[in-house]
Amino acid sequence: MTRLREKAAPYLLALPAWIWLGIFFVVPIIGLLWMSLMTGNIITGFQQTFNVAIYPEVISAYWEQILRSLGYGVSATLLCIAVGYPVAYWIAFHGGAHKTTYLLLVLLPFFVTQVLRTISWKFLLADDGVVLGPLKAVGLLPEDARVLSTTLAVVVGLAYNFLPFMILPIYAVLEQVDHRVVEAAYDLYASRFHAFVHVVLPLSLPGVFAGVLLVFVPSSADYVNASVLGGTNNTMIGNIIQSQYLVNNAYPTAAAITFVLMTILLVGIFSYAKALGTERVMEVQAG
Amino acid sequence: MAITTEETPAAHGAGPTGAPPAPAISLEGVGKTYRSGPGTVTAVHRIDLEIQQGEFFSLLGPSGCGKTTTMRMIAGFEEPTSGTIRLAGKDVTGVPPNRRDVNMVFQSYALFPHMTVADNVAFGLKRKKVPSAEIKKRVAEMLDLVELTDRARYKPSQLSGGQQQRVALARALVNRPSALLLDEPLGALDLKLRQAMQLELKRIQREVGITFVYVTHDQSEALTMSDRIAVMNKGVVEQLGTPAEIYETPATRFVAGFIGTSNILTGTVDTVSDGWARIGYGHGQHVLAKGDGTAPNEEIVLTVRPEKIRLSAEEPDANLSRIRGTVREVVYLGSTTHYTVRTVDDTDIVVFQQNSSDASNLAERGDTAWLSWRPEHSYVLPG
Ligand SMILES: Nc1ncnc2c1ncn2[C@@H]1O[C@H](COP(=O)(O)OP(=O)(O)O)[C@@H](O)[C@H]1O
Numbered sequence A: 001m002t003r004l005r006e007k008a009a010p011y012l013l014a015l016p017a018w019i020w021l022g023i024f025f026v027v028p029i030i031g032l033l034w035m036s037l038m039t040g041n042i043i044t045g046f047q048q049t050f051n052v053a054i055y056p057e058v059i060s061a062y063w064e065q066i067l068r069s070l071g072y073g074v075s076a077t078l079l080c081i082a083v084g085y086p087v088a089y090w091i092a093f094h095g096g097a098h099k100t101t102y103l104l105l106v107l108l109p110f111f112v113t114q115v116l117r118t119i120s121w122k123f124l125l126a127d128d129g130v131v132l133g134p135l136k137a138v139g140l141l142p143e144d145a146r147v148l149s150t151t152l153a154v155v156v157g158l159a160y161n162f163l164p165f166m167i168l169p170i171y172a173v174l175e176q177v178d179h180r181v182v183e184a185a186y187d188l189y190a191s192r193f194h195a196f197v198h199v200v201l202p203l204s205l206p207g208v209f210a211g212v213l214l215v216f217v218p219s220s221a222d223y224v225n226a227s228v229l230g231g232t233n234n235t236m237i238g239n240i241i242q243s244q245y246l247v248n249n250a251y252p253t254a255a256a257i258t259f260v261l262m263t264i265l266l267v268g269i270f271s272y273a274k275a276l277g278t279e280r281v282m283e284v285q286a287g
Numbered sequence B: 001m002a003i004t005t006e007e008t009p010a011a012h013g014a015g016p017t018g019a020p021p022a023p024a025i026s027l028e029g030v031g032k033t034y035r036s037g038p039g040t041v042t043a044v045h046r047i048d049l050e051i052q053q054g055e056f057f058s059l060l061g062p063s064g065c066g067k068t069t070t071m072r073m074i075a076g077f078e079e080p081t082s083g084t085i086r087l088a089g090k091d092v093t094g095v096p097p098n099r100r101d102v103n104m105v106f107q108s109y110a111l112f113p114h115m116t117v118a119d120n121v122a123f124g125l126k127r128k129k130v131p132s133a134e135i136k137k138r139v140a141e142m143l144d145l146v147e148l149t150d151r152a153r154y155k156p157s158q159l160s161g162g163q164q165q166r167v168a169l170a171r172a173l174v175n176r177p178s179a180l181l182l183d184e185p186l187g188a189l190d191l192k193l194r195q196a197m198q199l200e201l202k203r204i205q206r207e208v209g210i211t212f213v214y215v216t217h218d219q220s221e222a223l224t225m226s227d228r229i230a231v232m233n234k235g236v237v238e239q240l241g242t243p244a245e246i247y248e249t250p251a252t253r254f255v256a257g258f259i260g261t262s263n264i265l266t267g268t269v270d271t272v273s274d275g276w277a278r279i280g281y282g283h284g285q286h287v288l289a290k291g292d293g294t295a296p297n298e299e300i301v302l303t304v305r306p307e308k309i310r311l312s313a314e315e316p317d318a319n320l321s322r323i324r325g326t327v328r329e330v331v332y333l334g335s336t337t338h339y340t341v342r343t344v345d346d347t348d349i350v351v352f353q354q355n356s357s358d359a360s361n362l363a364e365r366g367d368t369a370w371l372s373w374r375p376e377h378s379y380v381l382p383g
């Protein structure tokens, strides 16, 4: 009896998590799939017709936005690594007694909602705004120079928005790196560069791995940045979903696109994990 | 051995001029003061040391006496705030660790967790751009030396503590540094493994002939393994010498107390004759000690090792130091018996007696007994 209870304990403890996942993840997904196969409209109502043809339809209609979203997601992720890794490194190894303060500073902008933050970027980077205006006035930039409504603005906006999700996991692993292991590398004739490449970097890969997932997924699916900072040529798949759902009330179409995007992201994540060798990454953490 | 005219006695290890080779490591007035918050901490005051090529040299002292700091200065991880460090005669001030020809074995091993045993060992050679065929050969030889050939493909986390220790050793030794610095390398191992590894380290050191600088707080470890020992306390070297010198003739009260068991006696010098000071305790009791530099009526502190003292019922010869007391405690330990004897002036003296066939059961608790030892076994300690 007690043995049975002991065996059941872990499952019982995990029960709330399973219920949570069931209610807020599995049920909506099934609902989404169900919805995507319906036909009809908001006025006459939707009927289940198992309209599988919707999938090839949305893919051929929106493949451009899908690819663009993935491209923006990859670019924003790379930008986040380029900016976030040095920041995380600096805080972990040179932050001294003020590490917590620096981490708080990294997070500080995120106490403001994403929409407001993005809109303030729009204000800052407007064609004749506080940044570009004076530069144009003194002739440093041509009169028609612009940042808003360009790919650059959207990608930088995405990177800015999700940067902490890169910095925090990288910081967390770098913080755990034993300083004596790095000293051992110096002691064994490694220059600063080699100590970084052969010891610090490999040991921090699990953090980069986590950061890539945390940045890539939400930035590929984002719609705020593209709608606020981008122009008509920067439409992302998130914007399509949003307008199909909220503007056109084409629920099945919106659901089908969402499903396609989710599938692509999941396949992408799994092949990424496989290519990088999650096992190797996990082993480092254990060691 | 045949004597040939070509061979000069100084040929081995000496330069062409016949000058003795430079010490592997020399410290001249080396000190280190850390800034610590608003104040400063002086970890090492002023150390002068010369460590010879091929020597097994130990830095021995209690925790916090500055051993690690000294070692880190030699390795290049800390710059001394005063003094000069030379490696093989060359001033290495300002030279970073990766360009010093010494390697360190860290207290925590500090193995690279993401690399196999073989890759850990090959790390230094790869950085030195040794050809890969030679790296392979030397790594194999080294793994053989530390008996880990069958663990070459394992990760450090898959090894026991003792095996990780040997990887750390191999990883440093494979580079054939001019000196190996070991910071309490056996500290994390249990007693049995520790003793086995002490012998192992000694064997490896003899085989490779590299200078070992060994940091430990364990006096028995230092006595067993070292050619010479520097006993450190509060950032200074209290005594430098061979294990026997340090044990037999402790130079300071600290050394006498730290190494083995010592009896500390105090008294007033009565007379000094022929270089021997005599301290009388009344009723035929007196202690004789080498008394250079002592004068009558001076208060002195002296020391004698427990195993040098003889316990007897009859009055010992007057040429010996002799004191009477009451046996307070008898601890039988098989091959020896430890007695604690309280003297008339309430000093407890510890005596170790061999349980040889003719000397069993010398005294019992409560007995009055004589203690005696030869004058040369007492040392006058400064302060
Ligand atoms: N980086 C440092 N900053 C400030 N004080 C230090 C530092 N490293 C060591 N100390 C101090 O120096 C003294 C000697 O330390 P250490 O060399 O580690 O001693 P040991 O190795 O003999 O135990 C200690 O009091 C220690 O607190």
Ligand SMILES: [Mg+2]
Residues within 6 Å of the ligand: B064, B067, B068, B069
């Ligand atoms: Mg130490």
